[in-house]
Amino acid sequence: MKLKYVTAFIAATLLTTPLVANEFHVSEKAREIAHSNMIIDTHIDAPWRLKNNWEDLTGAAKQGDFDYERAKEGGLTAPFMAIYIPVSYENNGAFNLANHLIDYVEAMVYRAPDKYAIPHSTQELEEQFKEGLISLPMGIENGAPIEGKLENVQHFYDRGVRYITLAHSEDNHISDSSYDTKNSWGGLSPFGKSLIAEMNRVGVMVDISHVTDAAFYDALKVSKTPLIATHSSARHFTPGWQRNMSDEMIVALAENGGVIQITFGSSFISQEANQYRNKINTLTAEINERLGEGTAAAEAAIEVMKQENPYPFAHVNHVLDHIDHVVKLTSVDNVGLGSDFDGVGDSLPEGLKDASMFPNLIQGLLDRGYTESDIEKILYKNTLRVWKATEAYAAQSHSY
Numbered sequence: 001m002k003l004k005y006v007t008a009f010i011a012a013t014l015l016t017t018p019l020v021a022n023e024f025h026v027s028e029k030a031r032e033i034a035h036s037n038m039i040i041d042t043h044i045d046a047p048w049r050l051k052n053n054w055e056d057l058t059g060a061a062k063q064g065d066f067d068y069e070r071a072k073e074g075g076l077t078a079p080f081m082a083i084y085i086p087v088s089y090e091n092n093g094a095f096n097l098a099n100h101l102i103d104y105v106e107a108m109v110y111r112a113p114d115k116y117a118i119p120h121s122t123q124e125l126e127e128q129f130k131e132g133l134i135s136l137p138m139g140i141e142n143g144a145p146i147e148g149k150l151e152n153v154q155h156f157y158d159r160g161v162r163y164i165t166l167a168h169s170e171d172n173h174i175s176d177s178s179y180d181t182k183n184s185w186g187g188l189s190p191f192g193k194s195l196i197a198e199m200n201r202v203g204v205m206v207d208i209s210h211v212t213d214a215a216f217y218d219a220l221k222v223s224k225t226p227l228i229a230t231h232s233s234a235r236h237f238t239p240g241w242q243r244n245m246s247d248e249m250i251v252a253l254a255e256n257g258g259v260i261q262i263t264f265g266s267s268f269i270s271q272e273a274n275q276y277r278n279k280i281n282t283l284t285a286e287i288n289e290r291l292g293e294g295t296a297a298a299e300a301a302i303e304v305m306k307q308e309n310p311y312p313f314a315h316v317n318h319v320l321d322h323i324d325h326v327v328k329l330t331s332v333d334n335v336g337l338g339s340d341f342d343g344v345g346d347s348l349p350e351g352l353k354d355a356s357m358f359p360n361l362i363q364g365l366l367d368r369g370y371t372e373s374d375i376e377k378i379l380y381k382n383t384l385r386v387w388k389a390t391e392a393y394a395a396q397s398h399s400y
Contacts, residue, residue, distance in 0.1 A: 261338030
């Protein structure tokens with residue numbers, strides 16, 4: 001998610017409540033699970049963060065949600081680096097931008113080959129884990145860099161990309177977007193259907209986060225491999241918001257063998273946070289109507305109103321609620337994690353503010369009765385299963 005207006009809005013209006021140091025008690029078992037297992041997070045926006053405000057992520061960075069030190073502290077071993085392409089780059093340099101962002105990821109590995117590596121297969125991923133490295137697989141967020149050329153799938157695969165999110169905040173040449181209202185294609189475009197076939201052939205996972213319901217069902221029909229939703233949550237908790245997945249979609253995804261990776265941003269997991277911007281806009285409009293837009297009195301009243309209505313940060317328990325919901329609808333085999341660290345601004349929930357805090361989530365799973373085997377599936381095995389299935393289909397396709 002790269003809703004820049006959300007980041008700017010929150011930065012301009014929120015009073016952040018500090019995390020109470022003693023609120024989260026993590027057992028040794030939770031920490032042991034975090035550090036003895038792989039943790040795959042399917043969506044972290046570090047490359048775009050680096051483009052806009054470069055920092056060295058091979059140690060401890062001063063800003064953002066992800067760096068090497070915090071990842072090691074939290075047990076995060078396989079953060080997918082999101083190659084985020086704003087919609088303004090559609091037919092306007094998307095291919096070049098994607099390659100530049102991939103260069104940032106390669107540079108991280110070049111500067112710290114003893115810390116980071118790019119896995120080009122699940123076998124390499126598992127080998128890097130055994131070596132104590134943090135793997136940096138990549139996924140393109142917004143299929144704009146394909147630029148209508150199927151051969152670009154192979155190009156990006158060769159550079160380490162292992163999933164493509166078909167669209168972002170507007171319809172593109174591949175798919176309709178859940179944030180758009182045009183419904184340009186009524187789902188996937190004809191090229192989008194051909195693209196999924198090529199992704200299957202090459203070995204690139206199909207990510208249906210951000211697409212419309214119709215596009216999701218189109219992808220389900222076309223793809224020969226299971227789908228993933230790398231940073232989505234359950235619409236059950238945010239009724240009417242198409243960006244999250246409905247119960248019916250989650251069940252269909254599971255029947256296809258796919259996985260929804262629950263995302264952490266407060267507006268995705270809490271109805272109160274999801275409606276916060278509308279609430280503030282309504283209150284602002286009422287003040288402007290009463291006192292006159294742009295007047296000193298109105299501006300002062302708006303500032304007081306914002307102070308009296310701080311942003312309602314979600315909590316790690318909200319993420320756990322979404323995991324519970326998916327498991328009840330389907331099984332523990334169909335849910336994973338896709339934080340959207342570095343992508344949702346200052347809207348992350350209490351207890352999951354950065355990459356160091358995965359043990360809080362694991363403790364919550366233990367507290368809710370999940371077995372260690374269940375937790376391993378959520379942390380990495382479910383996502384890894386889809387990745388391996390995608391590899392297997394591609395290998396079979398190449399054998400003909």
